[in-house]
Amino acid sequence: MALPLRYNVRNVLVRWRTTAFTVLGIAAVVTVFVLLRGMARGIERSSGNTGDPRNILVVRKGSQAESGSLVTRDQFRTLQYFEEIARNEKNEPVISAELVMIVSAPRRGAAGEANTLLRGVTPRGMELRPQVTLKEGRWFTPGKREVVVAQRLASRFAGFELGGTIKAGPDRLTVVGHFDAAGSAFDSEAWMDADECRSIFDRDMYSSILLRPRDEAALTNLVARIQADKRLSLRAEREVDYYAKQTMTAMPIKILAGILGVAMSIGAVFAAMNTMYASVAARTREVGTLRVLGFSRFAIVLSFLIEGTFLAMLGGLLGSLLAWSVYAVVLLRGINFGTMDFQSFAETVFQFRVTPDLMLLGVLFSAAIGFVGSLLPALRAAQLPVISALKSL
Amino acid sequence: MAAPPPVSIVVVRDLSKIYRQGDINVTALNSVSLDIAPGEFVVLMGPSGSGKSTLLHIIAGIDQPTSGSAKVQGIDIARLNQSQLADWRNQNVGFVFQSFNLIPVLTAAENVELPLLLTNLSRKERRLQTQTALELVGLADRGHHRPDQLSGGQQQRAAIARALVTDPALIVADEPTGNLDAKSAADVLEILQSLTRTAGKTVVMVTHDPKSAAYGSRSLHLEKGELVNDAK
Ligand SMILES: Nc1ncnc2c1ncn2[C@@H]1O[C@H](COP(=O)(O)OP(=O)(O)OP(=O)(O)O)[C@@H](O)[C@H]1O
Ligand SMILES: [Mg+2]
Numbered sequence: 233m234a235l236p237l238r239y240n241v242r243n244v245l246v247r248w249r250t251t252a253f254t255v256l257g258i259a260a261v262v263t264v265f266v267l268l269r270g271m272a273r274g275i276e277r278s279s280g281n282t283g284d285p286r287n288i289l290v291v292r293k294g295s296q297a298e299s300g301s302l303v304t305r306d307q308f309r310t311l312q313y314f315e316e317i318a319r320n321e322k323n324e325p326v327i328s329a330e331l332v333m334i335v336s337a338p339r340r341g342a343a344g345e346a347n348t349l350l351r352g353v354t355p356r357g358m359e360l361r362p363q364v365t366l367k368e369g370r371w372f373t374p375g376k377r378e379v380v381v382a383q384r385l386a387s388r389f390a391g392f393e394l395g396g397t398i399k400a401g402p403d404r405l406t407v408v409g410h411f412d413a414a415g416s417a418f419d420s421e422a423w424m425d426a427d428e429c430r431s432i433f434d435r436d437m438y439s440s441i442l443l444r445p446r447d448e449a450a451l452t453n454l455v456a457r458i459q460a461d462k463r464l465s466l467r468a469e470r471e472v473d474y475y476a477k478q479t480m481t482a483m484p485i486k487i488l489a490g491i492l493g494v495a496m497s498i499g500a501v502f503a504a505m506n507t508m509y510a511s512v513a514a515r516t517r518e519v520g521t522l523r524v525l526g527f528s529r530f531a532i533v534l535s536f537l538i539e540g541t542f543l544a545m546l547g548g549l550l551g552s553l554l555a556w557s558v559y560a561v562v563l564l565r566g567i568n569f570g571t572m573d574f575q576s577f578a579e580t581v582f583q584f585r586v587t588p589d590l591m592l593l594g595v596l597f598s599a600a601i602g603f604v605g606s607l608l609p610a611l612r613a614a615q616l617p618v619i620s621a622l623k624s625l
Numbered sequence: 626m627a628a629p630p631p632v633s634i635v636v637v638r639d640l641s642k643i644y645r646q647g648d649i650n651v652t653a654l655n656s657v658s659l660d661i662a663p664g665e666f667v668v669l670m671g672p673s674g675s676g677k678s679t680l681l682h683i684i685a686g687i688d689q690p691t692s693g694s695a696k697v698q699g700i701d702i703a704r705l706n707q708s709q710l711a712d713w714r715n716q717n718v719g720f721v722f723q724s725f726n727l728i729p730v731l732t733a734a735e736n737v738e739l740p741l742l743l744t745n746l747s748r749k750e751r752r753l754q755t756q757t758a759l760e761l762v763g764l765a766d767r768g769h770h771r772p773d774q775l776s777g778g779q780q781q782r783a784a785i786a787r788a789l790v791t792d793p794a795l796i797v798a799d800e801p802t803g804n805l806d807a808k809s810a811a812d813v814l815e816i817l818q819s820l821t822r823t824a825g826k827t828v829v830m831v832t833h834d835p836k837s838a839a840y841g842s843r844s845l846h847l848e849k850g851e852l853v854n855d856a857k
Pocket of ligand 2: 677678679799
């Protein structure tokens, strides 16, 4: 049988002056940890829920991103007549040849410019992306130098408000609407008419082709057919798979979270260890008394482990709540975050999220810190012979 | 029919304890032998450093002799290993310290209940036994107080309740009145005395004070690790 938990809880609370610093330190570590994980989660989500599993995205073989891909008009014409492609009510093939350009625009409320993606899109292309819905204003009219931008981008770039203008090549485009892309990657884009886009930038080629096969069998067939065609030299894959790979953007933040997490947790472990060593030293005679009463060495080790873990978990709980408050403020103020996409060097907008499971992860993280930190102090507490523990002052 | 001879509860034979300190050997106990019968209130006296605490610790199973044997209720405690000793102490001996040694964050009742957590008594039985022990030392209404809310004398009585809550045959006390005023000391000594007279417990107590020694049924004197006389 072990010592009662209230013994540990009260010991932590009674020593609050010395434990408060450790608790706050661990809370800070857990806050940063949870926030970074929340950011990585937000980026993953924006790439993760982009696309329709029934769509195929075609880019040039060997190109990593749409913006770096080139598809010729010949290639498009060949593809267009493949019988695997679904047709709409007007018997047109459901296929969209699009141009993705990188334009730079001044940041709002900060110095310098940042890149954003400008997509020349067709009516078919818009049908293929029903998650993109108009929120404000209207859709662009082809030929009028008009553009519709993601609502989330509007808060990050100057001139992206309704009536504002964006510099595109030699021309300026007028913002006539804001769309919402339901947290998908399109939330980081600006859309205009595809043909107009090609003429502004004087491009003969497209960047990518989005199409909808008739059914699942046709999809498998078509992917295999395009991949096998040496003349076409194109790469076809499900739209969702393509964007899932773009999740790579979350890697830098995950790596940062990893490095910071390790560095900070080492510090936190030592803080916990220090506190627990002090606690053990102050209670040596108490430990001796408990052992005289018949408590085993194991019961003593367990008790100090529980105490250190509980102490750290107080910090973890506090840190998780702190991270959640940051999230709540962000949510209330409607702040969006941006990060650099390392393939297109365009800003990717994402919404970071602190969810209950991330908070639980934060608390578990703190528990691990407490457990590791109190291991050596707990062993020291149990190591002294009963008689020496009793005689210590 | 003749009554059977009283079986000793404590049998100590040729007990020695030598501490090594660097190159010097300190002989704390030198070939001590003694017998204690059940229900005796034995008082251990002697100058500082004469080995009183050492002898008490060995009898109570919290220290090990260098040579010789110490049997309590027929069990040679020097032969038990660490974890057997821990269990043995829990079930067979109650310890009262000079400075009470109550756990500061636990209430008097929680302190008294501690040794019972190692038994397989139910929660209800534990509460009952704790309350009985507190009543026995006159602290029935102080169970929910923390040690720092009790006087020295009350703390020592709580410690006695903790020592006897598991109903051990042997209670050892190392200068239990050393930190108490005369009135509190008398209270504590009366409790210890009544334990031997009415509950049949055996008490071994170390003290410097001849007035305290008067409560005992027998006095033993140690001098430089040896028993000098064994007189009633
Ligand atoms: N851990 C130890 N290491 C070395 N010597 C020790 C140790 N513990 C006790 N001694 C020595 O053993 C001898 C007996 O000590 P003990 O504590 O039994 O004396 P005591 O009679 O209880 O004295 P006091 O009345 O002062 O409490 C002393 O000389 C003491 O210095
Ligand atoms: Mg002593």
